[in-house]
Amino acid sequence: MYSFTGVLGLRARSDEAKRRRRQEILATADQLLRANGLDKFTMNKLATACGLAKGTLYLYFATREELMLNLYINLNEAWIERFLAVERRSNSADYEGICIRFYKSFTVDELLVEFAALAACTLEPHVPQIAWIAAKKSQGKIAKRLGGMFCQKLKCQPAAAQRLAWAFIAGLSGAQQRAIDVGGRADLPADLLQLSGFMSSRDVFLNLVLPLAPFLRKQDTTP
Known part of the structure; x- marks a missing residue:
């Protein structure tokens, strides 16, 4: 019960x-x-x-989708707080390591991952405007918190840190939408099965954020 x-x-x-x-x-x-x-x-x-x-x-909650979106907000904010708490205890400022830890921490909660795949296309279009606004404000708060960590750990300018934070958030969304997950099926074309081997959600996310390292190095040389 x-x-x-x-x-x-x-x-x-x-x-x-x-x-x-x-x-x-x-x-x-x-x-x-x-x-x-x-x-x-x-x-x-x-x-x-x-x-x-x-x-x-x-x-x-006016709709099932509004309830789920509110739960997603709670789970999302709780996850980012856990991630930031771990990063505060870590002395590592290695960019690739941060990328990997960020993605791994997100995937710990399977319900969060499931909601993240539904939020933009399935949940948000079916909620009252006030609920949609709350979701976007929450996303902005997460980006601000994440940007603050980037600014401190990676020694980049605040504006660059915020752009990087939004890139990470967009990268998670892209990883949900663009990954090739064949679900263990073998009755698919060989080239697609081969492609799925390096197009997991993790691969897609890292492919999106790791190339931003030169951007960060450029920030270091900016007067």
């Missing part, structure tokens, strides 16, 4: 109570999704797990 005592009972009234209720609902959704997978997740099941009527659930 997936339920949170705080979710049960009467509908929240104050703004703070509503905020807490939304987070409790998201926490329950997180558990359901990890236990049963995205394909089996429904708002009916979530309402039951929360001890709420389905209509009450929709007072907090």
Whole structure:
């Protein structure tokens, strides 16, 4: 049984109570999704797990996509904080090492990876504008936090660090969209199978960000 005592009972009234209720609902959704997978997740099941009527659930999230986008925001922000915490403890400023650690840290959470592939094309077009704005603001906050780390570790100018941060974020999106994943199938053309061997999501991401190293070296020589 997936339920949170705080979710049960009467509908929240104050703004703070509503905020807490939304987070409790998201926490329950997180558990359901990890236990049963995205394909089996429904708002009916979530309402039951929360001890709420389905209509009450929709007072907090207007659509299934809005709920998932909000959960994606939470997971994304939690991931970047974990990554930055590790980088703060590390003395390594090797650019390639940062690229690899960044990608590896992202792929630790399979639900985050799954949401990242859906966010732009499947989730964002089906949410209220206020939810879309919140998602974009969150993305901007992540870029700012990441840029600050680049500025400190790689000794690049703030503007260059921000451009690099956005390149990393775009690189993750590109890796989700452009990777060739054959899913273990063998009944495909030999050249495609061969190409899939070096076009994984990791390969695509590194192919996008590693060539930016000369750009960083150029920044070092800029007066």
